[in-house]
């Protein structure tokens with residue numbers, strides 16, 4: 516999210532999280548002010564790519580963030596240091612998936628990340644707009660809830676519903692804690708189509724209850 520009016524409009528849909536990208540090379544780089552009248556339940560999330568602990572602390576403090584989403588090569592040791600420095604902040608560690616995925620790489624993060632997020636590997640560290648084969652998650656070995664991400668847009672609504680409810684995915688989809696969406700709902704980088712988001716959310720929630 517980038518623009519105050521659009522931030523407010525999306526906030527009125529009450530997403531659980533809202534992301535602000537602090538990666539200098541992204542067209543979504545956030546450098547404005549976050550409106551201070553957003554619903555308090557929305558967890559404001561800073562998205563970082565190999566930033567230093569000092570930089571993350573600075574953004575968390577300045578923007579009153581509730582969570583950080585780490586999209587670079589941050590190690591488990593880094594997450595532990597971050598947790599020590601910011602004990603109340605949720606840590607979402609991102610893993611990029613292509614044709615296959617070695618789930619053993621999650622192990623060191625079991626005690627240092629609150630959530631895992633699976634995104635599609637692409638040219639950019641995030642926001643690439645492509646889905647990966649969610650069937651790979653059938654081998655998910657952890658009990659930790661995860662975010663599903665990568666290329667999810669209005670056209671993926673049925674696919675997401677299927678993922679959440681099809682028996683074929685049952686064990687792993689039960690752990691799907693959040694659906695993370697980005698470029699496929701944009702009117703331009705950093706600005707979301709509120710109507711499309713509203714429809715998506717209502718269809719997913721309606722089927723999920």
Ligand SMILES: O=C(O)c1ccccc1NCC(=O)[C@H](O)[C@H](O)COP(=O)(O)O
Nearest residue numbers: 541640641642643644645665666697698
């Ligand atoms: O969106 C970006 O520009 C970005 C840049 C650097 C790191 C992460 C970034 N986005 C992170 C996200 O949380 C996206 O939601 C995720 O990568 C999925 O994006 P998309 O494939 O566009 O749905």
